[in-house]
Amino acid sequence: MAVQALYAYLCVRDARAAMEFYTRAFGASELFRLTEPDGRVGHAEMDLDGHTLMLSEEYPEMGVRSPEGLGATPVTLHLHVDDADALVARAVSAGGTLERATEDHFYGERSGTVRDPFGHRWLIGHEIEKVSPEEMQRRYSALFA
Numbered sequence: 001m002a003v004q005a006l007y008a009y010l011c012v013r014d015a016r017a018a019m020e021f022y023t024r025a026f027g028a029s030e031l032f033r034l035t036e037p038d039g040r041v042g043h044a045e046m047d048l049d050g051h052t053l054m055l056s057e058e059y060p061e062m063g064v065r066s067p068e069g070l071g072a073t074p075v076t077l078h079l080h081v082d083d084a085d086a087l088v089a090r091a092v093s094a095g096g097t098l099e100r101a102t103e104d105h106f107y108g109e110r111s112g113t114v115r116d117p118f119g120h121r122w123l124i125g126h127e128i129e130k131v132s133p134e135e136m137q138r139r140y141s142a143l144f145a
Contacts, residue, residue: 008077009054011066012118015041018055021117022046024094026079026087028053067119076113078123087124088112096122106139107131 012018015033022028026048033044046053058066067073081087085102091114092098099121102112111125131139 007052007054011064013066013068015044015057018118025091073119076121076123081126084110084124084126107136
C-alpha cells in the first residue's frame with residue numbers, strides 16, 4: 001500500500017471566517033464547500049499554492065471538536081515558505097496571534113509561530129542552512145550541555 005497524499009483537515013467553529021482568514025493570511029483560495037441546510041459547513045477545501053487544506057465545522061455529536069471546543073491543540077502545522085518573516089507578519093496582520101517571533105534555529109531554519117483565530121498553531125519557516133541529522137543532533141545536544 002502506497003500513501004498517495006497527506007492532507008491537513010482542520011476543524012473550526014466558523015468555517016466561513018476561517019476560510020476568509022486563510023485567504024488573507026496565507027493566500028489560500030476556496031476550491032469548494034459543502035453546506036448543510038442549517039448553514040453548517042460539513043466539508044470545504046482550499047488550495048494553498050498547490051496543496052489542499054481541508055476543513056469542517058464542529059460535529060460534537062460525533063466527537064469532532066475544534067481547538068476552541070477543546071480549549072487546546074496538540075498539533076502544529078508547519079508551512080515551509082520562501083520568506084517566513086513576511087508570512088508571519090501577514091498572518092498576524094490578518095488576525096493571527098504571534099506566539100513566537102521569527103528567529104534563526106540550530107536546525108537550519110528561520111521560523112516563527114502564529115496561532116490562528118480558530119486555535120490552530122502554525123509554524124512558518126524557511127531554510128537558512130542545510131544541516132545533516134548528525135550535526136543537528138550535535139547542536140541539539142549542545143543546548144542541554
